Amino acid sequence: xxxxxxxxxxxxxxxxxxxxxxxxxxxxxxxxxxxxxxxxxxxxxxxxxxxxxxxxxxxxxxxxxxxxxxxxxxxxxxxxxxxxxxxxxxxxxxxxxxxxxxxxxxxxxxxxxxxxxxxxxxxx
Amino acid sequence: xxxxxxxxxxxxxxxxxxxxxxxxxxxxxxxxxxxxxxxxxxxxxxxxxxxxxxxxxxxxxxxxxxxxxxxxxxxxxxxxxxxxxxxxxxxxxxxxxxxxxxxxxxxxxxxxxxxxxxxxxxxxxxxxxxxxxxxxxxxxxxxxxxxxxxxxxxxxxxxxxxxxxxxxxxxxxxxxxxxxxxxxxxxxxxxxxxxxxxxxxxxxxx
Numbered sequence: 001x002x003x004x005x006x007x008x009x010x011x012x013x014x015x016x017x018x019x020x021x022x023x024x025x026x027x028x029x030x031x032x033x034x035x036x037x038x039x040x041x042x043x044x045x046x047x048x049x050x051x052x053x054x055x056x057x058x059x060x061x062x063x064x065x066x067x068x069x070x071x072x073x074x075x076x077x078x079x080x081x082x083x084x085x086x087x088x089x090x091x092x093x094x095x096x097x098x099x100x101x102x103x104x105x106x107x108x109x110x111x112x113x114x115x116x117x118x119x120x121x122x123x124x
Numbered sequence: 125x126x127x128x129x130x131x132x133x134x135x136x137x138x139x140x141x142x143x144x145x146x147x148x149x150x151x152x153x154x155x156x157x158x159x160x161x162x163x164x165x166x167x168x169x170x171x172x173x174x175x176x177x178x179x180x181x182x183x184x185x186x187x188x189x190x191x192x193x194x195x196x197x198x199x200x201x202x203x204x205x206x207x208x209x210x211x212x213x214x215x216x217x218x219x220x221x222x223x224x225x226x227x228x229x230x231x232x233x234x235x236x237x238x239x240x241x242x243x244x245x246x247x248x249x250x251x252x253x254x255x256x257x258x259x260x261x262x263x264x265x266x267x268x269x270x271x272x273x274x275x276x277x278x279x280x281x282x283x284x285x286x287x288x289x290x291x292x293x294x295x296x297x298x299x300x301x302x303x304x305x306x307x308x309x310x311x312x313x314x315x316x317x318x319x320x321x322x323x324x325x326x327x328x329x330x
Contacts (some may be wrong), residue, residue, distance in 0.1 A: 003280060004177055007164075014188065017231065018231060021229070021231040021233070022231050022232075025231070025232045025233060026233045026234075027233070027234045027235075027236075028234070028235045028236070029236045029237075029238070030235070030236070030237045030238070031237070031238050032237060033223035033239050034225055034237065034239055035222075036220070036222060045293070051215060051222060053237050055227060055237065055271075059206060059238075089248060089251070092257065093236060094236070094249060096255055096259075097234045097236055097258075098234075100228075100234065100258065100259060101228075101232045101233065101234045102232075103262070104228070104231075104232040104262060104265075104266065105231070105232035105265045105267070107269055107270070108230070108231060108269065111269050111270065111272075111273045112190060114273050114277070115273060115276050118276055118277050118280045119276075119280070121280060121284075122280040122283065122284065122327065
């Protein structure tokens with residue numbers, strides 16, 4: 001019984017986190033380095049790869065909120081106050097990712113609404 | 125931020141240029157693109173993207189599937205990604221060095237991380253292949269969500285249909301039991317009525 005309660009609590013937490021996360025969509029484009037490390041898997045004794053991301057800067061950040069607010073952050077000056085040359089290709093990639101994220105967001109929200117509607121039909 | 129890969133699921137050769145191999149590896153929720161450190165041509169880049177497209181679109185399921193076919197489809201086509209990944213990752217490596225990494229989560233958030241200068245022509249092509257892989261994986265993931273929604277919808281319709289049919293069968297069996305004065309029909313009519321009653325109780329509880 002306690003196992004079942006645990007599962008229900010876990011599902012509830014996942015749904016709660018998801019609802020909070022669904023409120024806003026965030027797309028971030030960063031620069032930096034990635035190092036690949038091999039670690040031993042304690043479960044089956046095999047080697048597994050770990051990708052360690054070291055971010056050194058954010059090229060662009062877009063936050064879209066469910067109420068329609070859109071926040072776009074693009075750094076134009078570095079920490080010393082000097083102007084930064086904007087990488088056009090990076091911005092283009094960021095824009096592509098925003099489009100993709102919007103499509104995913106739309107699919108998730110449409111699906112949730114549809115499932116709720118189906119369940120409503122089922123219960124009435 | 126770290127990400128841990130699972131066991132290798134599938135390795136696909138996307139193309140060969142001389143002694144250089146373009147490879148795509150699917151492991152768990154990750155797709156790893158291994159590209160050689162060579163100057164790519166436009167046509168080569170297009171060919172690789174076309175190959176990825178072909179690879180990921182060949183699995184698109186027809187919309188007119190029955191519930192059992194749909195369930196089978198979802199369970200059998202887990203080859204290139206789990207049924208419900210909480211996030212999808214695409215990693216591009218050139219000569220085993222990671223040059224870009226994208227993490228897309230279930231609610232739509234995307235984090236793209238680049239380690240190189242994308243303005244140079246080679247990286248430009250590499251990032252095109254990287255983006256094409258994400259685009260197609262995301263499309264596939266959206267297809268899965270749509271299919272799951274269709275399964276829920278079919279399931280709800282099926283349960284409602286069972287409820288209606290069992291009420292009709294129960295009533296018919298009850299009436300024939302009274303008309304023909306056969307007690308066994310009356311007893312049999314209890315089964316569908318019982319099933320309908322249980323369904324109604326389950327709905328009320330929910």
